[in-house]
Amino acid sequence: DVKVTQSSRYLVKRTGEKVFLECVQDMDHENMFWYRQDPGLGLRLIYFSYDVKMKEKGDIPEGYSVSREKKERFSLILESASTNQTSMYLCASIRKRGGSYNEQFFGPGTRLTVL
């Protein structure tokens, strides 16, 4: 059974703190994604990675960075957390395959609150 896990379900941080969100997948997928989800806005893509040490900006990368040192792990970093980064963060992965759209497998999400 495929699995994407995230390091925390709930996290509370203070403004200005550096925050690390970890995502691990056990499916040997090449591609991994970080989204944030806010009420009424759906999921918005922050960053994605198509290979180890490779990354691409999504639609809202400002205030975030990512790290992909190993194939199975994709980290999202908030260098200096701000209150407007309070959100649900979702990690996903898909296998690299040409042709049809590929099913994304999502983790359970991390609800981050920045005070």
Place this chain on the structure above:
Amino acid sequence: LAKTTQPISMDSYEGQEVNITCSHNNIATNDYITWYQQFPSQGPRFIIQGYKTKVTNEVASLFIPADRKSSTLSLPRVSLSDTAVYYCLVGAGGFKTIFGAGTRLFVKA
């Protein structure tokens, strides 16, 4: 990337068939149509995918007309546990996909 438009919310009763329509006027030739389901406090889960005509699996059916400018997700005989947000996505390759606000389905007893 093709933009999608779907209703913000829908209500239904247990046992009814629910049809959620998504419009995607700018769909490209190599785009597929995919639907996800999301329960509260969980990540989205793949339901069904299609390219044209009709696709059916154990969960839902997907109807796509010949012009592919819209699609309809059909959930037969919904139950309370089908209360969720349903997302329609259009794209190919999966690298940059757009999840809109989705359709919030509320199933009542």
